[in-house]
Amino acid sequence: MASPPTSPALRAKYDRRRAQLVLDAAAVFARSGYDQTSVAELTDELDLAAGGLYHYFAGKEQLLIGICDELMEPILTTARQIAATDDSASDRLRALVRAWVAHVVEHRDHMLVFQQERHVIEHGAQWKGVRESRKAFERLVERLLGEAIDEGAATGDRRVLLSALLGMVNHTAQWYRPGGRVKVDALADGYVQLVCRR
Amino acid sequence: MASPPTSPALRAKYDRRRAQLVLDAAAVFARSGYDQTSVAELTDELDLAAGGLYHYFAGKEQLLIGICDELMEPILTTARQIAATDDSASDRLRALVRAWVAHVVEHRDHMLVFQQERHVIEHGAQWKGVRESRKAFERLVERLLGEAIDEGAATGDRRVLLSALLGMVNHTAQWYRPGGRVKVDALADGYVQLVCRR
Amino acid sequence: MASPPTSPALRAKYDRRRAQLVLDAAAVFARSGYDQTSVAELTDELDLAAGGLYHYFAGKEQLLIGICDELMEPILTTARQIAATDDSASDRLRALVRAWVAHVVEHRDHMLVFQQERHVIEHGAQWKGVRESRKAFERLVERLLGEAIDEGAATGDRRVLLSALLGMVNHTAQWYRPGGRVKVDALADGYVQLVCRR
Amino acid sequence: MASPPTSPALRAKYDRRRAQLVLDAAAVFARSGYDQTSVAELTDELDLAAGGLYHYFAGKEQLLIGICDELMEPILTTARQIAATDDSASDRLRALVRAWVAHVVEHRDHMLVFQQERHVIEHGAQWKGVRESRKAFERLVERLLGEAIDEGAATGDRRVLLSALLGMVNHTAQWYRPGGRVKVDALADGYVQLVCRR
DNA sequence: TATGAATGAGCCTTCATTCAT
């Protein structure tokens, strides 16, 4: 892989291009499968020659890491901010789920790619960073659920509630299409009600 | 691939061995990844030489189909039987979710492999049968949920409830270990309560 | 490969079976191709299990050798007898070509298999015997042609006449079907006329 | 297989290389046998790494098709031109056989490979084009022979004469070496005399 | 003799990656 340009102007252009490539690649992988898409097929769709990709990424896997990072980091940051407010646990939970569902819907391709390669990500050494982000996010949700239970806003086993919430929200990527009958916030609120009402 | 033996005695032995291979392969794939496990690695763990697999399966993918069939068919049959009883919708739903969660837990390996290869299964032509089974099962759950709503046992959007239930139950395979604190039936009942209580 | 039985009665039965297998294999190979037919496919058509073949032949190639021997040896013997008579060169040539064409037609399968594997036979060390037979036969035809030229029954370059005769007679296997309009002897006589008339 | 370059300059280079590979492969296969030569052995002799072949050909068989096309198409075109002239049938026949023998001699490798794989070519579905060319050529020769018979330049059964001519000319590849005693045109004329003189 | 499960070397092909231009 070539090093990025050092001149600031060129560096900005380079970074823009790189980010766009991650985005486009996410779409291609979501549609055609990460493993099932060869670098040749990918670069075809990216309007790049086979070798051109390696100016921006050290390898195919770096693209996958880029996709996962774009998926995890913003929602983790947002979740931390929401969790840190003074609202009631159930209010913070609702806000978090809304942001989370919106993020999943907006990053549907990223999510689908992440789920395709879940097994690899959970086991490979080079995936530690992504794994840590996922775990941090889940712990955060779990803490909030615990507080909601303590508050009386939810009942049941915290671990079970967490798993249910993770399952239902993440599964959203498999079927939800924006612009359909169900609005994102309504969907998020629906999920929260399932977990919170007694 | 060799044809199966025609003599009944040998055929039974052949079928037993084949079924066991599917079972063992599910375990290997669940642990090491379907795509990440070469046939050589697989047959190593199956105590077979590389070519030996092809006496029982026409290709690596047939193994995957075998795994998916073992996963889908029994639960679809069971679900149909449960749905056909005279109990109330919420009782049938609870029974179905109990059976379903138990099946997921007992076939954890199968489930994890299925989820690994979900993208391929949803798109490949040779996967039509497996896809139909999945859809039939989901329609069945959806119908039951609709009845539960009509009965007043559940409230909310049927489509959303369906997706939530699918998400939470299937996600169970990612974390649940039998012999832990949470019992299977309690877990299933917990899921049903989330969906059903008002 | 198991050794043949020593008891004369059993040995005769064994030899009969072996000869029949060569015959049947020739038909299968002629139709489906020697290289394109696996031992499994072959033994299927021979009503034998895969391993059964190895009671009669040390390997697939021994079958091919058997086919070639059945093809070469009788015609070589016959040709030698014909060449040794006191008839004129052109009469002996006619007699030889008649016998030869009849042999090719009756052993069409053998011939087609021989031609399929001609390259292997011409180069492999284990094929020396078959090669020698072919060369001996061709030398015999060449000598006869030389005599026919000396006699004035034919004109032209001996080497060219030989090659033409070999080409036309052997090519017969590619198209001739017994029972058609052209009779075998007429065909043979036609070939001889091409070579002999002035 | 990679798609050919779109830029005209590169495309020309690509086509040149591809054509040269077909030529070189014909020589290798003629010597070592198409079936007996692994892609690894072939690419060794082609000064290419194992995978490199697949930039130019979708598979080993495409090489064979390329070889056969180079063999059939030029002679078919030439034969059509010769047949369309106003010369007498026997003159056209002589011209055709001269061109044909020259082609066989110049494409000895192609011819030997074609004959090696004759069985496959006559039966495989993907070989229809090559088969049609062969048949078209043979029909053309047959028509010319018929005219020669009608003209009184040849006598005998048209079908037999055709088969004889095909056999002798094609067999030439098995033994003729350019630079020997017999010149190509003399050889061709010798063949024509066999067929034509009364 | 006969069976068919099992072997394992070898095959063709794919594909992420490199590098001269």
Add this chain to the structure above:
DNA sequence: CATGAATGAAGGCTCATTCAT
């Protein structure tokens, strides 16, 4: 920066052959 030809390791699969039954 970009190209695309070339690499070579690794993959899934075939098949002649062996051997316990």
